[in-house]
Amino acid sequence: MSEAVPGRRERQRLQMRRRLLEAALSLFEAQGFEATTIDQIAERADVARQTVLNHYPTKRDFVLAWGERRRQEAAEAYVPGSGRMRERLHRIYDVLAQINERERPLTRMLRGQMVVxxxxxxxxxxxxxxxxxxxxLFPQAAPQDVAEILAAVYFDTQNRWLLEDPPAFDLKETLSRKLDLILGQPTAT
Known part of the structure; x- marks a missing residue:
């Protein structure tokens, strides 16, 4: 079943949200989260303050949208039935590493604002x-428990990677190694 094509009004709403998010993220990266105001975001996006608040009631909502955008990008690496679980997880974590490498300054800036x-x-x-x-998956392992362990390892590794400039280690390689450690030895295919 195909997804419905959004109507003009919905497309305009999504376009405005993207525009506002990009304006906010560029300001966060340039001057910091705390120093950025809603009025500055409105000015950068060339809209009224109320337009910003209609789409993002708080600055924290921009951080949530940014995180969702990153998760959505990682989701594009997930193709049901395309290879074994380990291979698919590696693809997802490779995409997450690429996102972090591409957005490293912004990630450093916003990591303290992320939801815990x-x-x-x-x-x-x-x-x-x-x-x-x-x-x-190990028969005794609940997928939710393994997912939470993988998330904890991902965010801890990401935080360590962000601490030094330049990074002290290769994020993609380290995530891959830790993923294999958690999943156990790869099986022959």
């Missing part, structure tokens, strides 16, 4: 559920 506990990306949860159903 961090949500598990739906693509990770779906991959683990698929893995449990196909017998690729």
């Amino acid at each position: 506990p961090q949500p598990v990306p739906p693509a990770v949860m779906a991959t683990l559920e698929d893995g449990a159903a196909s017998g690729e």
